[in-house]
Amino acid sequence: MQLETYISDLLYRYDCVIVPQFGAFLAQRISAQVHETTHSFHPPKKKVSFNEQLQQNDGLLANYIAEVEKIPYQVAVEKIAKKIKTIKSYLTQGETIALNNIGDLTLNAEGHISFEPSEHINYLTDAFGLSQFTSAAVSRTTHKATVEALEERTPIAITPERRQSRPYLKYAAIALIALSITGFAGSNWYLNSIETQNQVAQEEANDQMDARVQQATFVIENPLPAATLQVEKPSGNYHIVAGAFRVEANSDKKVEQLREKGYKARKIGSNRYGLHEVVYASYTDRIEALQALRAIKREHNAAAWLLVKALD
Incomplete structure (x- = not known):
C-alpha cells in the first residue's frame, strides 16, 4: 500500500492528516515571500511539518483509503497499522524513510522522529501554476536622494506676495473657466442634436422595414422534419x-x-x-x-x- 499517496491527496484539502499510532502531518499556509539577498519571489504555499504527539485516530485517513480501495473501514485501519509497523522497524535500524512528495523521516539520537519536508511540491491549491522567479533589484533610496538634492538646488516656492504682484493671472483663470463652461454647454447641445437626428432616422428605417415585411409572403414547401440533438452538458462538483x-x-x-x-x-x-x-x-x-x-x-x-x- 502506497501510504504516502493517500496522505499527499489529503494534504491538498486538509491541514492535518493523522496517521494512527505514528504521528500527524500538518500543513500551514505561508504568504508569498521575497528574499532580500537573492531578490527571488516565492508564491504562497502550504509548509508541511510532522508532529509525533498526534497519534489518535480521527478516521480521516482510514475512511479515505476505504473509499478509494472499496474495502471495509476496519480493513483499512489494519492495513495502516501494518504499514506503520514496517516503517518503525526501518527507522529503528537507522534507515531514512522517503515519503514521495511529502518528505524524509529519520530517527534522532533521542529516539524521536525527525522530519525534513519536500520543497518541490506546493499543496496550496490557490497557488497552483505559480512558480518561483527572480527579479532585478529595485533601488528606491538612490532615486529619493537624487530628488532631495534637486529640490535643494532648485527650490519652488509660491508666496502670497508673488501671487499679488501678478493680478493678470486671476483674470486669465476667470476667462479660462468661462470658456470651459461655454465649450461644455455647446458640446452638449451638439451631441443632443446628433442623437435626436439619429433617433429620427432609425425610426424611419424601422417603419420602412415593417412595411416590407408585411407585404412579403413566405411559403416553405416540403419542410424538413425537426431534428432532436442530445447534447451532454458537463456537470459535477x-x-x-x-x-x-x-x-x-x-x-x-x-x-x-x-x-x-x-x-x-x-x-x-x-x-x-x-x-x-x-x-x-x-x-x-x-x-x-x-x-x-x-x-x-x-x-x-x-x-x-x-x-x-x-x-x-
Missing part, C-alpha cells in the same frame, strides 16, 4: 485539474490536446489569481472522481489533483 494558465490561448490549446487523448477536457473559469483552469473531466460521484484521478496520475500526469468546487 469534483474536477480533476490538469493545469492553470495565465494566457487563455494556452488553456485552449491544453483542452484540445487532452480531448485528442480521449478526455472530456474543458475550462472551468479562473481562480483567485486570474489563472485559467483546465480539467480532465468533471464528476458528480466522489468515488468515481477519485478512481479517475488515480488512473490519470499513474498514466498521464502525476501532478494532477482533485478540486471540489460547485460551478455556477
